[in-house]
Amino acid sequence: MKERKVCVIGAGLSGISHALDKQANGNNVTVFEKNAEVGGVLQSKNIEGFLLDYGANTLSLRLRKTEEFLKHYEVFEHLVDADKECSKRFIIRGSKVISLPKSPLSFLTSSFLSPLGKLRLCMEPFISRKKDFEKDENMADFVKRRLGNEVLDYAANPFIGGIYASSPETLILKHAFPSLFKMEQKYGSIFLALIRGGTNRLEKLPKTRLVSFKKGMQELPIRLASKLKNPVFLSCKIKKIEKKSEGQWLVFFEDSRGKKKENYFDEIICTIPSHNLGLIEWKDIRRPELLREVAQADHPPLALTFLGFERKQIEHALDGFGFLVPEVEKRKILGTLFSSTLFPNRSPRDHVLLTSFVGGERNPELSKLPKNELIALAFSENQVLLNIRGTPIFEHHKIWPKSIPLPDKSTERRILAAKTLREENQGLNILGAHINGAPLPNCMVPNDPSLFD
Numbered sequence: 314m315k316e317r318k319v320c321v322i323g324a325g326l327s328g329i330s331h332a333l334d335k336q337a338n339g340n341n342v343t344v345f346e347k348n349a350e351v352g353g354v355l356q357s358k359n360i361e362g363f364l365l366d367y368g369a370n371t372l373s374l375r376l377r378k379t380e381e382f383l384k385h386y387e388v389f390e391h392l393v394d395a396d397k398e399c400s401k402r403f404i405i406r407g408s409k410v411i412s413l414p415k416s417p418l419s420f421l422t423s424s425f426l427s428p429l430g431k432l433r434l435c436m437e438p439f440i441s442r443k444k445d446f447e448k449d450e451n452m453a454d455f456v457k458r459r460l461g462n463e464v465l466d467y468a469a470n471p472f473i474g475g476i477y478a479s480s481p482e483t484l485i486l487k488h489a490f491p492s493l494f495k496m497e498q499k500y501g502s503i504f505l506a507l508i509r510g511g512t513n514r515l516e517k518l519p520k521t522r523l524v525s526f527k528k529g530m531q532e533l534p535i536r537l538a539s540k541l542k543n544p545v546f547l548s549c550k551i552k553k554i555e556k557k558s559e560g561q562w563l564v565f566f567e568d569s570r571g572k573k574k575e576n577y578f579d580e581i582i583c584t585i586p587s588h589n590l591g592l593i594e595w596k597d598i599r600r601p602e603l604l605r606e607v608a609q610a611d612h613p614p615l616a617l618t619f620l621g622f623e624r625k626q627i628e629h630a631l632d633g634f635g636f637l638v639p640e641v642e643k644r645k646i647l648g649t650l651f652s653s654t655l656f657p658n659r660s661p662r663d664h665v666l667l668t669s670f671v672g673g674e675r676n677p678e679l680s681k682l683p684k685n686e687l688i689a690l691a692f693s694e695n696q697v698l699l700n701i702r703g704t705p706i707f708e709h710h711k712i713w714p715k716s717i718p719l720p721d722k723s724t725e726r727r728i729l730a731a732k733t734l735r736e737e738n739q740g741l742n743i744l745g746a747h748i749n750g751a752p753l754p755n756c757m758v759p760n761d762p763s764l765f766d
C-alpha cells in the first residue's frame with residue numbers, strides 16, 4: 314500500500330501525540346509548529362534557579378491507557394511524583410487557610426463544612442436520580458441538587474476555578490466531569506458509586522499519581538517529539554490549506570527564514586487552538602461555516618505569577634499542594650500552588666516558589682493588569698494568607714489572553730461540527746484540547762476514538 318503523507322499542524326501535546334499515532338500506523342508524518350520550540354502551552358523556563366511552568370503543572374495519571382502510552386514511548390521512567398505532602402490541599406474559608414478533607418468520609422469529621430452543610434451532604438444517597446439525562450446540566454446545578462449549596466461554594470467553585478479558571482455555572486457536567494455524570498446515571502448516587510469503586514474501575518490504575526518531570530512539564534512533549542521519525546518543522550507557520558480533491562490537500566506555509574513554501578498531503582490533522590483556526594485561509598473545503606462553529610470555544614484570560622522567597626520568610630508550613638479560593642471569599646486570586654513543595658528542583662536551596670493564578674472567568678480584568686500591579690496583587694494576597702515577611706526575592710509573570718478551552722454549552726455543537734467537517738472533507742481532522750478536552754491525558758489519548766480515524 315502507498316505510504317500516506319500526513320500533515321499535523323501544531324506541536325503541542327495533542328499534535329505530537331496524534332503524529333505518533335499516525336506514524337505507528339505506517340504513515341509519513343510531518344509536524345509544523347509556528348513557535349521555535351515544541352510544547353504549545355506546555356512551557357517550562359528555568360530563571361535564576363526557579364523552574365517555572367507557564368502551562369500545566371501536574372499530570373494526573375489515573376488511567377491505564379495513559380500509562381501504557383507513556384510506557385510505549387519510553388517517557389514513563391522519567392516521571393517525577395509529586396511529594397507525598399501534596400495529598401493535602403487547602404481552601405480559604407473566613408480568610409483562613411483550611412485543610413481540605415482527603416476522603417468523602419472525612420468531609421463529615423473535618424471543620425471544612427458547617428453542621429448544616431454536613432447534614433445536606435449526608436442526604437446525597439437519598440436524592441433521586443436526574444430524570445432527563447439527555448438535557449445538559451451545568452456543574453452548579455448538579456452540585457446544588459446532589460450535594461448542597463455549601464459544597465458548591467466551598468468545594469466545586471474553587472476547584473473549577475483552579476482547574477479551568479472558570480465557574481461551575483459555565484461548565485457542562487457531561488463534558489467537564491464525565492465520570493461524575495456516569496456515576497449518577499449508573500448508581501443514582503455519587504457516594505454509592507464511590508463505595509463501589511466508580512464507573513470505569515477496569516480502565517483506572519489502582520492508584521492515581523500526580524506527576525511532572527525533572528525539567529518541568531515541557532519535558533513531556535519534548536521526549537515524545539524525539540520519537541518522531543521526521544523532526545518537527547519549527548518556526549513554520551501554516552498560512553493556507555487548499556482542498557484539491559477528495560483526500561488531496563495543498564498546504565502553504567512560511568518557513569523559519571520567512572520563505573513561502575507549499576506541499577501536498579493526503580491528510581490534515583489540525584491541533585491548533587480553536588481561536589487560531591480563523592488565521593489560516595481555508596480554500597475549497599465543503600461546509601466552511603462549520604469551521605467558524607468549531608472556532609467558538611471560550612478560553613478565559615488567565616495570568617500566572619511566580620514569586621520566590623527564602624524559606625524562612627514564610628510562616629505557613631507550605632505542607633501541601635497549595636490553596637484554592639472560593640469566590641464567596643471575595644479575594645483577588647484564584648489560588649496558589651506551593652510549587653517547590655510539589656516537585657523537586659523548583660527553587661534554589663532554602664528557597665520556595667509560589668505560583669498564583671489571577672483572572673479567569675471570575676475576574677477577567679485582573680489578568681490584564683500591568684506586571685508590577687499583578688505581582689503586587691498576588692504578593693499582598695499571599696502575604697496575608699501565608700504570613701510572609703519581607704518582599705519576594707524573585708518575581709515573574711505570564712499572561713494567557715486565552716487560556717483553557719472550556720467544556721461549556723457550545724462543546725456538543727463544536728464536536729459535531731468537527732465530525733461533520735471530517736465526513737464532508739476526506740482527510741480533514743480538526744482536533745486538539747478544544748475538541749478532545751483540555752486535561753493532558755485527553756490530549757495524549759483521546760477519550761472518544763470516534764473523533765479520530
Ligand SMILES: Cc1cc2nc3c(=O)[nH]c(=O)nc-3n(C[C@H](O)[C@H](O)[C@H](O)COP(=O)(O)OP(=O)(O)OC[C@H]3O[C@@H](n4cnc5c(N)ncnc54)[C@H](O)[C@@H]3O)c2cc1C
Nearest residue numbers: 323325326327347353354368369370371551746751752753
Ligand atoms: C495555564 C494553564 C494551566 C494548565 N494546567 C493544567 C494542568 O495542571 N493539568 C492538565 O492536565 N492540564 C492543564 N492545562 C491544560 C493543558 O495544558 C492543555 O489543554 C494542553 O496542553 C493543550 O495542548 P494542545 O496541543 O491541544 O494545544 P496547544 O498546547 O495550544 O498547542 C497548539 C500548537 O499549535 C501551534 N500553532 C497555532 N497556529 C499554528 C499555525 N498556523 N501553524 C503552525 N502551528 C500553529 C501553537 O503554536 C501551539 O504550539 C493547563 C492549561 C493552561 C493554559
